[in-house]
Amino acid sequence: GFQLYICHKLTIYIKCNLQPWHGKLAQADKEGRLVYIQNLDIRFGASEIVELIREALQLSCTAKPINHPTYDDPNNGKAYVVFNSRNIADEAVMKINSGLVVGGRPLYCSKGLLKVPKPASGALVGHLTISNQKMNPRQREEQKKAVSTSHCSQPNTIEYDLALDWMLVREKQAMKFSILHKRHAGERKSFAAKMEK
Structure with a gap:
């Protein structure tokens, strides 16, 4: 991205090193500086989370609240927090998990990104593969000539x-x-x- 500065009718473009959040998260995860905090108040934005960490733990960080998965508790706020070093992140995890309560909510956390399982193969999850290897040539030919009447599931x-x-x-x-x-x-x-x- 670029920042625009206008000084006395002179426009100056300064290139910024604005890395997208997902890149920052991945880099911080690699370096052990990323913490995933749960059970926050869902109304907390990034600035409130940063202030909470600064006031409660006397640590500086950047934060990003994250959306909830479909079946997760909608009252349970979550955020990724990036600290300046691995040691500071370890200290934050220890302090939070030792009983930090904010607004009547005991917070808990872990280090790193959430691990989303990936399918073992390239097949789509939930799709059944029906092998036609056991069909004889005549059955395969009939299957090729068959006309489908509907793309929707039939009773x-x-x-x-x-x-x-x-x-x-x-x-x-x-x-x-x-x-x-x-x-x-x-x-x-x-x-x-x-x-x-």
């Missing part, structure tokens, strides 16, 4: 049955997570009330 296919089962499981899971999140919100409120006494 007489295994995909349809699996899709219905999957939708039912997802609905049950969403309901259970909703109940769990409400219970956690209530427990947080009662914990915060106890801490104020």
Whole structure:
């Protein structure tokens, strides 16, 4: 990126070394300076998190709140925090995990980026591969000539049955997570009330 400065009708462009956040996160992770903090207030922005770290831990950092995965607790704020050195990051993890409570919320953290599992092969996750190697040449020819009448799942296919089962499981899971999140919100409120006494 570039910053624009205008001085006495003279425009000066100064090239900035503005690295995108994902690049900064990856670099900080490699160097052991990245900390993943959980159970923050969801209303905290980057500046509030930086101020919290400065006030509570007497450490300087940069921070980036992150979005929540689909089934994660929506009341549980998360952020990546980048410290100046590996030792400072280790110190922050130790202090936070030893019982730092902010607004009635005990914070906890770990070092590094979240590890998202990748599929072992290049195949799409959840897709079934049906081998046609056991078909005789006549069956393969018939399959090539077959005309598809619909791209949607039909009630007489295994995909349809699996899709219905999957939708039912997802609905049950969403309901259970909703109940769990409400219970956690209530427990947080009662914990915060106890801490104020």
